[in-house]
Amino acid sequence: MVDQVVVGGGVVGAAAARALAARGERVLLVEQHRRGHDKGSSHGASRIFRMGYADAEYVALCIRALDAWRALERASGRTLLDLTGAVDHGRPDQIAAIHAALTDAGIDHELLTPDEAAERWPGLAFEGHVLTHASAGRIRSADTVEALLDLAASDGAELRFGTRVTGVEDHGDSVTLTLDGPGGATSVTASGVVAAAGSWAPTLVGDVLRGRGASLPAIRVTQEQPAHFPSHLPDGAWPSFVHWQLDGPDVYGLLTPGEGVKVGFHGTGPVVDPDHRDFIPVPEELERLQAYVARFVPGVDARDPEPISCLYDNSPDDDFVMDRRGPVTVATGFSGHGFKFAPLLGEMLADLATGGTPHPRFALLD
Numbered sequence: 001m002v003d004q005v006v007v008g009g010g011v012v013g014a015a016a017a018r019a020l021a022a023r024g025e026r027v028l029l030v031e032q033h034r035r036g037h038d039k040g041s042s043h044g045a046s047r048i049f050r051m052g053y054a055d056a057e058y059v060a061l062c063i064r065a066l067d068a069w070r071a072l073e074r075a076s077g078r079t080l081l082d083l084t085g086a087v088d089h090g091r092p093d094q095i096a097a098i099h100a101a102l103t104d105a106g107i108d109h110e111l112l113t114p115d116e117a118a119e120r121w122p123g124l125a126f127e128g129h130v131l132t133h134a135s136a137g138r139i140r141s142a143d144t145v146e147a148l149l150d151l152a153a154s155d156g157a158e159l160r161f162g163t164r165v166t167g168v169e170d171h172g173d174s175v176t177l178t179l180d181g182p183g184g185a186t187s188v189t190a191s192g193v194v195a196a197a198g199s200w201a202p203t204l205v206g207d208v209l210r211g212r213g214a215s216l217p218a219i220r221v222t223q224e225q226p227a228h229f230p231s232h233l234p235d236g237a238w239p240s241f242v243h244w245q246l247d248g249p250d251v252y253g254l255l256t257p258g259e260g261v262k263v264g265f266h267g268t269g270p271v272v273d274p275d276h277r278d279f280i281p282v283p284e285e286l287e288r289l290q291a292y293v294a295r296f297v298p299g300v301d302a303r304d305p306e307p308i309s310c311l312y313d314n315s316p317d318d319d320f321v322m323d324r325r326g327p328v329t330v331a332t333g334f335s336g337h338g339f340k341f342a343p344l345l346g347e348m349l350a351d352l353a354t355g356g357t358p359h360p361r362f363a364l365l366d
Helices: 011-022 056-076 092-105 114-120 141-154 198-211 283-296 339-353
Strands: 002-007 027-031 046-049 086-090 110-112 129-133 137-140 158-161 164-170 175-181 184-195 220-224 227-229 240-244 251-256 260-265 310-314 321-325 328-332
Touching: 002 011, 002 175, 011 027, 011 141, 011 184, 011 328, 011 339, 027 141, 027 175, 046 056, 046 240, 046 251, 046 339, 056 092, 056 141, 056 339, 086 092, 086 114, 092 129, 110 114, 114 129, 137 141, 137 251, 141 158, 141 339, 164 184, 164 198, 184 198, 184 339, 198 310, 198 328, 227 283, 260 283, 321 339, 328 339
Parallel strands: 002 027, 002 184, 027 158, 086 240, 184 328
Antiparallel strands: 046 137, 086 129, 110 129, 164 175, 175 184, 220 310, 227 260, 240 251, 251 260, 321 328
């Protein structure tokens, strides 16, 4: 018998396993795919870190997350976060709301005109209002997942890849999981399970939660298709950026060193079954992205995209879902903006799994 089984070897599961193992819990992490796979939401070399939320609660979480990132870097001995700065531009109401939230939190930032911003960042074109803050940049995402897995293992966690959970049985004060791995079908009983499986979480523990009178909100799984574009500029010319378009979907972008500038529409992809994806970009959407890049990202070659495929596990309000019922802790609904909080989320899930209370905003439905 182990204390906690963590299901999911992406960044949230790895962070939870690491946090639990560091507290002395006996942890088994199981991941249905290989280590470092590209089937979910955590693969790839870069993610944005930014504090530019219009919501005070998320800004507060960002501040805590930055401390958690620095602690993770110290523990792992790796550089995981590069503070290159970030810029938001577009709808005046959205920029004003971010400005107010950062001001209230005491986070240094600047307001610029589009011309001032274009002079500072010639690789971008701007519309509407512009805001920039320095406590932002990019996360070395693939390195982060590896750092968390390595730390979890060094603290005693067992890591099993290529192992799928095919059943979850709630015994009241413990749980038994049926596993299908390289050695065939086995089972493991634990004091608790942390279902940090993102897009797979509803299928994994939805029925068990309903048996306890709780339910997940409707999680909509989408296949997103950002792309890398070759840069004409040196790496230092690129901040992370978000464009709150006056007419069109929201857009994000950042440099991935050695691969180009990643640009994507936020949350516009088709709904998919996470187990049955084609990974093929929608041609019309790729053309629309290229047209956007040709207009607003002049520092890259819009004619030569390298498409990427990833999953979003979208909640109805884009809020995370992290809560516990009995021996079952669940984490999903990260809606394309959870990676920046990963080491903090791991600590929050470890708190939940060992008897803590959920963040009220992230609670399950009763």
